[in-house]
Amino acid sequence: MALKALDIYKILPKKNCKECGDPTCLTFAMKLAAGKADVDLCPYLDDNAKSVLGATTRPPIRRLKIGIGERSFTVGEEFVLYRHDKTFNNPPGIMLRVSDTQSRDEIASVAARVRDETFTRVGTGLMFNGITIINSSKSPQVFAKAVETVENTADLPLVLVAETTDALAAALVHCGTYRPIIHAATRSNYREMCALAKQHGCLLVVRAPDLDDLAILAKDCAAEGVQDLLLDPAPQSLNDFIVRSTAIRQLAITRTVPDLGYPVYLDAARNALRDAYLALGIVKYASVIICDPLSPEATKASLTLRQNIYTDPQKPIQMNPGIYRIGSPAKDAPVLLTVNFSLTFFTLEGYLESSRIPCFMFIIDTEGLSVLTAVASGKFSETLVRDAIKKFGLENEVSHRTLIIPGYAAPLSGRIEETTGWKVMVGPRDAADIGEFLHEEWKQ
Ligand code: SF4
Numbered sequence: 001m002a003l004k005a006l007d008i009y010k011i012l013p014k015k016n017c018k019e020c021g022d023p024t025c026l027t028f029a030m031k032l033a034a035g036k037a038d039v040d041l042c043p044y045l046d047d048n049a050k051s052v053l054g055a056t057t058r059p060p061i062r063r064l065k066i067g068i069g070e071r072s073f074t075v076g077e078e079f080v081l082y083r084h085d086k087t088f089n090n091p092p093g094i095m096l097r098v099s100d101t102q103s104r105d106e107i108a109s110v111a112a113r114v115r116d117e118t119f120t121r122v123g124t125g126l127m128f129n130g131i132t133i134i135n136s137s138k139s140p141q142v143f144a145k146a147v148e149t150v151e152n153t154a155d156l157p158l159v160l161v162a163e164t165t166d167a168l169a170a171a172l173v174h175c176g177t178y179r180p181i182i183h184a185a186t187r188s189n190y191r192e193m194c195a196l197a198k199q200h201g202c203l204l205v206v207r208a209p210d211l212d213d214l215a216i217l218a219k220d221c222a223a224e225g226v227q228d229l230l231l232d233p234a235p236q237s238l239n240d241f242i243v244r245s246t247a248i249r250q251l252a253i254t255r256t257v258p259d260l261g262y263p264v265y266l267d268a269a270r271n272a273l274r275d276a277y278l279a280l281g282i283v284k285y286a287s288v289i290i291c292d293p294l295s296p297e298a299t300k301a302s303l304t305l306r307q308n309i310y311t312d313p314q315k316p317i318q319m320n321p322g323i324y325r326i327g328s329p330a331k332d333a334p335v336l337l338t339v340n341f342s343l344t345f346f347t348l349e350g351y352l353e354s355s356r357i358p359c360f361m362f363i364i365d366t367e368g369l370s371v372l373t374a375v376a377s378g379k380f381s382e383t384l385v386r387d388a389i390k391k392f393g394l395e396n397e398v399s400h401r402t403l404i405i406p407g408y409a410a411p412l413s414g415r416i417e418e419t420t421g422w423k424v425m426v427g428p429r430d431a432a433d434i435g436e437f438l439h440e441e442w443k444q
Helices: 005-011 025-033 047-057 104-116 140-153 165-175 190-200 211-223 238-253 274-283 296-309 342-355 371-377 382-392 407-420 431-441
Strands: 064-066 073-075 093-099 119-121 124-126 130-134 158-161 181-185 203-207 229-232 264-267 286-291 322-326 335-339 359-364 402-405 423-426
Touching: 005 025, 005 047, 025 047, 093 104, 093 140, 093 296, 104 130, 104 140, 119 296, 124 296, 130 140, 140 158, 140 165, 158 165, 158 286, 165 190, 181 190, 181 229, 190 203, 190 211, 203 211, 211 229, 211 238, 238 264, 238 274, 274 286, 274 296, 322 342, 335 342, 335 371, 342 359, 342 431, 359 382, 371 407, 382 407, 402 407, 407 423
Parallel strands: 093 130, 093 286, 130 158, 158 181, 181 203, 203 229, 229 264, 264 286, 335 359, 335 402, 402 423
Antiparallel strands: 064 073, 119 124, 322 359
16 A cells, blocks of 8 residues: 555654755655655665655556666556556567577668667657567577677667576677666576576566466565566467456556566567567557567557557647748748647648648647647637747748638637737648648738
């Protein structure tokens, strides 16, 4: 049962010394209650207080940083089962798989793909996260060569999968201080795997098909001194994965089984229904997903799905209001007014760019609402337009006084003209028609 901020405050030393980085004990208590701070930050807590607070205030799913540097990413620190309760925080890392039996060129080409491939959606660059190297050859030397090839090609987060600690140890020599994930500790080898993980500072995957066994094994690994763990529930089918992954999330966030409070690992590549595993892994709580290199279509679909699932459903993605230029518009170029809902912005921007007519996009702050919703709710109003014209100095940017507004804002056209003094042209409802509209209607 989680403690409330005031209950936590009662346990804190109340020195208000700021050594935890917060101005007062009460603000620290509020952060602990929200799972945004660690009890270890307060140096004045005794072991008993730390254990009481730690058990109830640490994020129920451990936060892990995978890799180092620019391409590192964070997983875990999730609090809810459903994203409409509160947003999911840390999107899963998708790690493309290579086998050490592939040629060096093939391995390097997958690593280069993960290093370089990106596509932009609603203003964000979407990429895969890293490489998984499988020791299919069973040879430590061949495995080490494959890891060396990846390391020489790209500086990326890694997962190393081998059945023996000898193979992992040979490969880890090539990883420097990179902290790869190593797979996997089982009941029979966990002590050796923990020793290896500690020696190289690795994150360790714990694998068991039964959740009770998985929890006990995770507890045993933590007792060996390895706490940066991921859980592989070894699913045998899609249904198996959903059941086990959902149970882990539920038992972890309710703190019913704290030993399951670690991010979930999913190998989607071993299965014939690879794309379905990948999609379900994104939706149902996997934090690190292994998959084979995907087609361009499947790449876009999976990265888009991940972006959608890991946006806050209560906060539309917004653009900063202001004036944006398409091409190099002259002073007589058209001005297209629209809302700051990012999907509207990027959709319109794409069509304007393909129209090849230099112009200005004039973005007003409707708190991220779409045109239709903003008009219906009164967030898109004539006074908002008037104030935005003044605030962003639109008069100084253009030599004319004409605004093109979205078709769905047509009911406001008269009021905008009266309030701003600018002439209003009503544009099309569908952004796809904007190029044709400008070619036919824009004459200054
Ligand atoms: S370090 Fe401890 S005593 Fe000092 S302000 Fe923070 S919580 Fe209070």
